[in-house]
Amino acid sequence: MNLRQFLRADLADLKAYHVDQPPHRAKLDANESPFDLPPEIRQELSEEIARLPFQRYPDGTSDLLRTQLSERLGVDKAELVVGNGSDELIGNFMLAFGRSDACASFPIPTFSMYGILAQIARLKAVGLPLNAQFDLDADEWMSHLDTNRTNLVFISYPNNPTGNNFSAEVIHRMLSRPDTLVLLDEAYYEFSGQTFIEGRDRYPNLIITRTFSKAYGLAGLRIGYLIARPEITHEINKVRLPYNLNRFSQVAATCLLKHHDRFRQYIRLILSERERVFNALDAMGGVHPFPTDANFILFRTDGSAPKVFQRLLENGVLVRNLDRPGPLQNCLRVTIGTPEENDMFLEGLED
Numbered sequence: 001m002n003l004r005q006f007l008r009a010d011l012a013d014l015k016a017y018h019v020d021q022p023p024h025r026a027k028l029d030a031n032e033s034p035f036d037l038p039p040e041i042r043q044e045l046s047e048e049i050a051r052l053p054f055q056r057y058p059d060g061t062s063d064l065l066r067t068q069l070s071e072r073l074g075v076d077k078a079e080l081v082v083g084n085g086s087d088e089l090i091g092n093f094m095l096a097f098g099r100s101d102a103c104a105s106f107p108i109p110t111f112s113m114y115g116i117l118a119q120i121a122r123l124k125a126v127g128l129p130l131n132a133q134f135d136l137d138a139d140e141w142m143s144h145l146d147t148n149r150t151n152l153v154f155i156s157y158p159n160n161p162t163g164n165n166f167s168a169e170v171i172h173r174m175l176s177r178p179d180t181l182v183l184l185d186e187a188y189y190e191f192s193g194q195t196f197i198e199g200r201d202r203y204p205n206l207i208i209t210r211t212f213s214k215a216y217g218l219a220g221l222r223i224g225y226l227i228a229r230p231e232i233t234h235e236i237n238k239v240r241l242p243y244n245l246n247r248f249s250q251v252a253a254t255c256l257l258k259h260h261d262r263f264r265q266y267i268r269l270i271l272s273e274r275e276r277v278f279n280a281l282d283a284m285g286g287v288h289p290f291p292t293d294a295n296f297i298l299f300r301t302d303g304s305a306p307k308v309f310q311r312l313l314e315n316g317v318l319v320r321n322l323d324r325p326g327p328l329q330n331c332l333r334v335t336i337g338t339p340e341e342n343d344m345f346l347e348g349l350e351d
């Protein structure tokens with residue numbers, strides 16, 4: 001049998017998602033939280049987990065978690081879908097709304113999964129370069145959207161990997177278009193404090209995704225949520241796999257929401273460390289940080305970024321090497337870690 005005759009030609013150039021994890025002491029490459037769960041929450045969670053019936057399927061609608069989220073966010077439960085990471089929900093949105101005449105558009109550079117998921121969903125995908133300030137070019141976007149009958153737009157707000165929030169005005173213009181659905185990915189919202197959540201009443205075409213992987217430190221449990229009008233969540237639920245969020249993750253996220261205030265301390269610490277690291281980078285010769293609204297900083301090196309990356313790794317610090325021809329030439333991205341990890345990073349860089 002020749003497997004080739006069964007393969008999808010449009011996936012021939014797709015590579016399985018892989019991130020290198022060379023040995024390191026400080027992991028500052030994936031925008032995770034540096035803080036694991038506080039011991040008292042871990043204890044409470046262990047007790048709850050000990051009572052779970054593992055042989056039973058979980059609640060397929062994640063009702064309790066959605067109830068808690070709806071109270072915290074002030075949105076209706078029908079406006080919420082939870083998923084196995086926000087990645088899954090972005091993919092589900094594409095499956096539900098990826099008509100054959102739809103065009104998926106996103107800025108470049110941005111979160112790589114938009115392009116990958118669009119390819120998997122057989123969507124026509126177009127990347128529009130950001131301007132020199134890493135912002136959206138309003139005219140270019142509007143004339144691009146004019147060329148399609150059905151637009152799906154993916155905006156990381158703040159943007160990964162550049163770190164900045166785009167001008168809200170351009171996003172409002174996109175949201176004002178009846179031919180466009182806008183998915184605003186607010187994975188880093190807790191660090192930026194800026195959201196479009198209040199726009200739900202005004203814009204029926206607004207979809208917001210968020211995650212427990214960043215500020216809440218639950219990347220290992222894969223929990224994300226999506227907020228949109230019930231007409232939209234209804235369609236997404238059609239393509240969502242049964243029981244997509246496991247029992248363990250549902251309980252963990254519900255438990256964390258009860259201790260929401262505890263995480264504010266972590267967020268405050270990350271924000272003050274972000275300022276410290278940014279100022280240190282700004283004052284250092286040979287590196288140029290870009291302003292950020294997230295829990296990471298993109299910076300350009302005067303010398304070769306891959307060499308700097310390697311040297312940091314020799315010092316035990318793993319960052320993300322984003323160097324490639326174009327706007328990210330000689331760019332690295334560092335996640336804000338604990339004060340000790342950030343010191344290691346800054347000392348390694350000085351070195």
Ligand SMILES: Cc1ncc(COP(=O)(O)O)c(C=O)c1O
Pocket residue numbers: 030031084085086087088111156159160185187210211212213219222223224
């Ligand atoms: C912009 C953006 N959206 C979504 C995700 C993935 O989130 P999750 O862990 O909820 O799938 C990431 C992770 O790095 C991200 O940077």
